[in-house]
Amino acid sequence: MDIDLLTKKVLDGYKINKKEALFLYNQPLEKLCENANKIRVKFCSNIFDICTIINAKNGGCTEDCKFCAQSIHNNCKIDEYSLISEEEILKQAKINYNQGILRYSIVTSGRKLPDDEIDKMCKVIERIKKEVSISVCASLGLLNEDNLKKLKKAGLTRIHNNIETSKNNFPNICTTHTFEDKIKTIKLAKSLGLEVCSGGIIGLGENIEDRIDMAFTLRDLEIKSVPVNILNAIKGTPMENNKKLNQEEIVRIVAIYRFILPTSKIRLAGGRNLLLDNGELCFKSGANATISGNMLTTVGISVEDDMKMIKGLGYEVKLVDE
Numbered sequence: 279m280d281i282d283l284l285t286k287k288v289l290d291g292y293k294i295n296k297k298e299a300l301f302l303y304n305q306p307l308e309k310l311c312e313n314a315n316k317i318r319v320k321f322c323s324n325i326f327d328i329c330t331i332i333n334a335k336n337g338g339c340t341e342d343c344k345f346c347a348q349s350i351h352n353n354c355k356i357d358e359y360s361l362i363s364e365e366e367i368l369k370q371a372k373i374n375y376n377q378g379i380l381r382y383s384i385v386t387s388g389r390k391l392p393d394d395e396i397d398k399m400c401k402v403i404e405r406i407k408k409e410v411s412i413s414v415c416a417s418l419g420l421l422n423e424d425n426l427k428k429l430k431k432a433g434l435t436r437i438h439n440n441i442e443t444s445k446n447n448f449p450n451i452c453t454t455h456t457f458e459d460k461i462k463t464i465k466l467a468k469s470l471g472l473e474v475c476s477g478g479i480i481g482l483g484e485n486i487e488d489r490i491d492m493a494f495t496l497r498d499l500e501i502k503s504v505p506v507n508i509l510n511a512i513k514g515t516p517m518e519n520n521k522k523l524n525q526e527e528i529v530r531i532v533a534i535y536r537f538i539l540p541t542s543k544i545r546l547a548g549g550r551n552l553l554l555d556n557g558e559l560c561f562k563s564g565a566n567a568t569i570s571g572n573m574l575t576t577v578g579i580s581v582e583d584d585m586k587m588i589k590g591l592g593y594e595v596k597l598v599d600e
Contacts, residue, residue, distance in 0.1 A: 281305050284537075285313040289320050293497070294537055299490045302534050307526055311563035314533035318564050321541045326593035327381065327503070327567035328584060329415070329545075330374045335361045335386035335395075341454045343442070344516040345482060345509060348387045354514035361386065361395050364402040368409065375412045377581045379570070380597040382406070383415035383438060383475075389455065390419035400432035407433035413597055415475060420455060420463050426470050436473035439463050440505065444491035447484045464499055476501045477545065480531055481509030481523045489531050493538040502542045503567065506532060508549030522552070529559050536564025543567040543598075551579050561591055 279301050288294060294302075302310060337358030339348045347354035371382050384399065391399065396418070403414050416429065417438035426437065441460045442448065448457040464474050476499070478492050496504055508528055511520050535544050545567035546557045553560070556579050557568065570584040588595060 281309055281313055285316060288317055288537055288540055296487075296490060296494065299493070299534055299538055300486070302537055303486055303490075303530065307530060307533075310533045311529060311559070314536040314564035315562060317536050317540050318566055322543070322566050324593050325566070325596045325598055326561075326588050327543045327545065327598065328379060328570050328581075328588065328595055329381035329383055329567075330379050330571045330581065331383045331385050331417075331569060332362075332367060332370045334367055334384050335359070335388065335391075337387055339387045339389070341389050341452060343452045345451065345479060345512075347512045347515060349515075352515045354512060361398065364398065364405065367402045368405055371406045371410045371412055371414075374571075374581070375410050378585055378595060379412065379581060380595070381413045381415060381436075382410075383417060383436075385417040385438070386419070388419055390421060391425070393425070396421075396425050396428060400428050403429065403432040403434050420459055421467075423466060423470070426467055426472060430470060430472055434472070436475055436503070437463075437467040438475040438505075439467070440478050440507075441476055441492060441495060442478045443482055443484050444488035445495065446491065447482070447488040451482055461495075461499070464501075468499075473503070474499070474501055475503035475505060475545075477503075477505035477507065477547070479507040479509050479548070480528065481511075481520055481549075482517065483520060490534065490538070493535050496542075497539055501539075503545060504535065504539060504542050505545045505547035505569065506535065506565070507547045508552055510549045510552060525553055525555075525559070528553065529563050532560045532565050533563045545569065548578075556583070556587065558587060558591070561588070561593070566593070 337348045337356050342351040347356050415436040445457045511518050544565045547569045550557045570581045571578050
């Protein structure tokens, strides 16, 4: 097997298999990144997708995700609060838009946003769509069909729902809902005409095959926005002592994801500030999207610094909906 030949096949439309992805894992990093970038240029050009999130409801989550500070099962000290006001969500949308952000995501804690809060969310989405020229996404849990239809009617364009890891590894990460629950929500949203953003976290204790299997699941689901989070081990969670990944491991998985998902936006997300270069090498190795600003319970990188880096790399910040 030869990496240059495999790259040429992908450029010609070939879909690599698991054996080939594992082969890539053992290739020289510089060569892997160079070829991944060729694939990114061919299928995605120099368009870069940058978004921000607002933590609209924090803590008190009944789910037992072992990486999360917001779970009531974990012993983390966070500023817990209920759904924030419509005015505050709208205000932050305007601030982000004025900074050049074209995609804004509203994120809430919990297994699923209650129906009365879904109605409140619909109201604020309608206001944002009227008052700000920004695309609105949301991460609101394991929603049902009625919830999703209401949100789409209000103007929501995309639902976010991470699968987190591979199907095999998922029971090691969470036991209060299943991998299949995630897949069901994703497929339902897609069937209703909503875009879906879904990815996961690396550094959860998974092995190399888990990382690759997750990417193949996302390919099977035809996900075009794929967040790659790096575990930020938070004190008080069962994963607080997980081994910190080195930069090479992170760049390598990003590059391989580009081979598996040649047309997707591979989005560096939470934990990017753990990288020495804030992700710059990843953006030269297949990644072409990011979440800017603060994350949910951790500090991120400023929009100003990100815009400077992205434009310096020759990218054009542009909204391209699936």
